[in-house]
Amino acid sequence: MFAPASASLRLVPASLLLAVAAAPVATAQEAQVTAQEGSKYEIYGFAMADYIQDTKRLDPAWDDAFRPSKIGIDDQFGTNGQASISVKQSRFGFKGSFPTGSGMPINFKFEFDFFGVGVDAGQTTIRLRHFYAEWGPILAGQTHTLFMDIDVFPNVIDYWGPSGMVFFRLPQLRWTPIKNDTSELAFAIEKPSNDVDPGNVRLVEEFANADIQNDEKVPDFTAHYRMDGKWGHFQLAGMLRRVGYEYRITPDEPWHSGARTGWGINASSSINTVGKDKLLLQVVHGDGIATYMNDGGMDLAPTAQYGPFPGSPATVPTLSAEAVPLTGVLAYYDHYWSSKWSTSLGYSFTKVTNTNFQETGAFHKGDYASINLLAYPTDKMIVGAELMWGKRTNNDGATGNDTRFQLSVRYDFDKTL
Numbered sequence: 001m002f003a004p005a006s007a008s009l010r011l012v013p014a015s016l017l018l019a020v021a022a023a024p025v026a027t028a029q030e031a032q033v034t035a036q037e038g039s040k041y042e043i044y045g046f047a048m049a050d051y052i053q054d055t056k057r058l059d060p061a062w063d064d065a066f067r068p069s070k071i072g073i074d075d076q077f078g079t080n081g082q083a084s085i086s087v088k089q090s091r092f093g094f095k096g097s098f099p100t101g102s103g104m105p106i107n108f109k110f111e112f113d114f115f116g117v118g119v120d121a122g123q124t125t126i127r128l129r130h131f132y133a134e135w136g137p138i139l140a141g142q143t144h145t146l147f148m149d150i151d152v153f154p155n156v157i158d159y160w161g162p163s164g165m166v167f168f169r170l171p172q173l174r175w176t177p178i179k180n181d182t183s184e185l186a187f188a189i190e191k192p193s194n195d196v197d198p199g200n201v202r203l204v205e206e207f208a209n210a211d212i213q214n215d216e217k218v219p220d221f222t223a224h225y226r227m228d229g230k231w232g233h234f235q236l237a238g239m240l241r242r243v244g245y246e247y248r249i250t251p252d253e254p255w256h257s258g259a260r261t262g263w264g265i266n267a268s269s270s271i272n273t274v275g276k277d278k279l280l281l282q283v284v285h286g287d288g289i290a291t292y293m294n295d296g297g298m299d300l301a302p303t304a305q306y307g308p309f310p311g312s313p314a315t316v317p318t319l320s321a322e323a324v325p326l327t328g329v330l331a332y333y334d335h336y337w338s339s340k341w342s343t344s345l346g347y348s349f350t351k352v353t354n355t356n357f358q359e360t361g362a363f364h365k366g367d368y369a370s371i372n373l374l375a376y377p378t379d380k381m382i383v384g385a386e387l388m389w390g391k392r393t394n395n396d397g398a399t400g401n402d403t404r405f406q407l408s409v410r411y412d413f414d415k416t417l
Contacts, residue, residue: 068366262288
């Protein structure tokens with residue numbers, strides 16, 4: 001990765017080499033110290049293995065993450081009682097800080113794990129988590145959305161975590177005009193990503209072969225204000241977005257488009273209680289915000305009005321799009337029995353208000369609850385057992401549930417360069 005010293009010397013003019021050779025040794029050393037002053041680089045991460053045992057069955061592509069939206073209804077995904085062993089949570093990162101001559105350093109972070117999603121769902125592949133840099137109040141790159149509060153994520157070993165939590169990492173440009181020990185105010189434009197549910201649209205004869213897709217013409221706008229103190233912290237975040245869609249009836253006709261306004265408010269807090277113990281709380285509500293949730297829901301879905309309408313049979317619906325309302329709740333308690341043992345206990349849910357033209361099997365609600373016991377044999381090792389329960393409820397009221405046991409071992413590492 002680095003060129004050998006001889007290669008570097010060949011690029012230096014001979015006159016400069018003579019000048020350096022003639023200079024006192026102390027001057028060269030001082031220059032080296034000056035160049036490195038304020039710079040810091042660190043390699044970090046952990047190796048982790050999870051043994052997972054389910055009583056029921058999840059979507060096989062999501063065996064290693066406990067997502068209520070992926071729980072099967074009846075025998076949807078096959079027989080019950082599946083087991084898995086995974087290293088997908090293992091993580092590697094590189095971060096640092098270096099001076100710029102402006103008085104403000106540039107801080108950067110690059111981090112990935114091995115939990116495949118999207119087209120790689122179910123695979124052990126590299127997944128980018130963070131890749132950003134910040135200089136003073138300006139941040140550019142991929143990291144947590146401003147709409148979330150990472151500090152209310154409980155001390156659990158399940159990779160995905162509570163369903164009702166806002167949790168999303170995406171590319172963004174961020175401006176933080178206020179940031180100190182007691183408060184933070186930040187604004188960002190973030191990459192749009194709409195989850196459009198076509199519902200029963202294709203049951204209407206006119207739309208039987210229609211192409212329907214999302215339409216993302218402008219970025220999402222997010223902001224948060226945070227207060228910190230000895231008691232803990234409180235954060236209020238907001239979001240405003242355009243939730244767009246487009247369709248065409250046949251491949252040879254032009255695209256038609258439309259959009260609805262999405263918005264959301266997220267209030268979250270961690271409250272220090274006894275010792276290291278914390279009470280973690282979050283309530284989020286909005287329209288068209290499912291993309292930002294940890295699990296479940298859709299941003300846009302069709303709704304129908306039925307006649308009679310002039311010149312049309314009463315059975316032919318008039319269709320429109322709706323930004324789907326969603327509510328998410330999280331309540332957890334992190335308790336530390338001692339410096340060597342801890343327990344996290346809590347409940348969370350995500351719930352959407354389905355439209356009247358979504359399919360019966362569309363997601364309606366996801367419940368998530370868990371309790372664990374974690375041991376810390378050394379400051380670089382965690383051994384833990386966790387019991388989880390989840391329930392999926394569909395638009396038609398059909399339900400599926402699962403109880404999961406997880407045993408995990410994790411070894412941390414870090415090295416300052």
